[in-house]
Amino acid sequence: MIPVADGHTHTNPVRGLGAAAIAERFKAVGGWFMAIVALSPWHYGIEFNGFESYASTVDILLRECKAASEAGISVACLAGFHPADVDRLIDKYRMKPLDVLELGFKVVEYEAKLCSEGQIDGIGEVGRQHYKTFPTRAIISQMILERALELAKDYGCIVHMHLEQEGDTTIGLVDIPAKRIGLPNDVKRKIVFHHSKPGTAVKAYRRGYIATVPGTPHLLMRVLGRVEPVFILESDHIDDPSRPGAVVYPWVMAETIQKLYGKREVGEDYLYRINVDLVEKLYGVKYEY
Numbered sequence: 001m002i003p004v005a006d007g008h009t010h011t012n013p014v015r016g017l018g019a020a021a022i023a024e025r026f027k028a029v030g031g032w033f034m035a036i037v038a039l040s041p042w043h044y045g046i047e048f049n050g051f052e053s054y055a056s057t058v059d060i061l062l063r064e065c066k067a068a069s070e071a072g073i074s075v076a077c078l079a080g081f082h083p084a085d086v087d088r089l090i091d092k093y094r095m096k097p098l099d100v101l102e103l104g105f106k107v108v109e110y111e112a113k114l115c116s117e118g119q120i121d122g123i124g125e126v127g128r129q130h131y132k133t134f135p136t137r138a139i140i141s142q143m144i145l146e147r148a149l150e151l152a153k154d155y156g157c158i159v160h161m162h163l164e165q166e167g168d169t170t171i172g173l174v175d176i177p178a179k180r181i182g183l184p185n186d187v188k189r190k191i192v193f194h195h196s197k198p199g200t201a202v203k204a205y206r207r208g209y210i211a212t213v214p215g216t217p218h219l220l221m222r223v224l225g226r227v228e229p230v231f232i233l234e235s236d237h238i239d240d241p242s243r244p245g246a247v248v249y250p251w252v253m254a255e256t257i258q259k260l261y262g263k264r265e266v267g268e269d270y271l272y273r274i275n276v277d278l279v280e281k282l283y284g285v286k287y288e289y
């Protein structure tokens with residue numbers, strides 16, 4: 001079997017399967033690495049009460065990372081402030097937009113501190129809504145994203161960005177502030193365009209970033225062996241029983257990769273580059289041969 005890495009996934013021990021069960025199934029079909037990204041407080045059934053509820057998501061994340069690594073999977077752990085939270089906090093929790101901005105800053109600053117202490121590996125998800133929203137909320141999300149990039153520069157953190165899918169525009173609207181902030185090249189390579197289209201992923205790599213591409217069977221069939229191996233794959237599995245298999249189960253992604261291995265141009269070198277080399281470089285982990 002080819003070793004398979006999941007470059008962006010979620011686990012939910014409260015409502016879903018949780019990390020231990022997921023890691024076990026993933027490992028059985030070749031999985032060796034997962035980047036686990038914290039969900040927003042309400043996904044874990046945490047009643048929202050400001051900053052504390054985000055701190056609680058980090059506690060759950062750390063326990064989930066431990067569970068996955070005890071199941072024999074290498075992990076990276078990230079916690080963020082999702083752009084959809086900006087809308088939810090205003091609509092459902094009636095927060096004032098500027099208070100949401102302040103909370104977002106406080107949360108990503110806390111996460112950057114944990115990252116500098118080596119407790120977590122990076123900040124994610126931050127970014128922009130992929131759907132229509134109010135202009136003020138889009139700006140708030142962008143400001144939180146830019147704060148995360150500044151913190152990434154200060155502390156060398158990885159950042160997973162959730163963004164709209166507008167190709168060059170999407171890359172440009174990250175690259176322009178990144179230039180202003182003065183992200184050094186080694187930090188830029190840790191800034192991840194998560195849920196990218198394959199074409200955008202290659203462009204992001206050329207511009208000095210890295211991207212993850214959803215590993216659905218449909219996309220794997222289109223992409224593997226055809227797109228230059230300069231991207232990482234992700235399941236973006238949300239582990240929510242009300243949306244089973246969204247975006248794809250990590251083990252289904254791995255099984256599909258095993259099935260395609262040896263077919264077409266999908267050789268060992270090609271798959272190692274995506275599933276091992278780039279992952280080792282980004283996360284500083286080591287695949288044990």
Ligand SMILES: [Zn+2]
Nearest residue numbers: 125162194195
């Ligand atoms: Zn996302």
Ligand SMILES: [Zn+2]
Nearest residue numbers: 008037125236
């Ligand atoms: Zn995600």
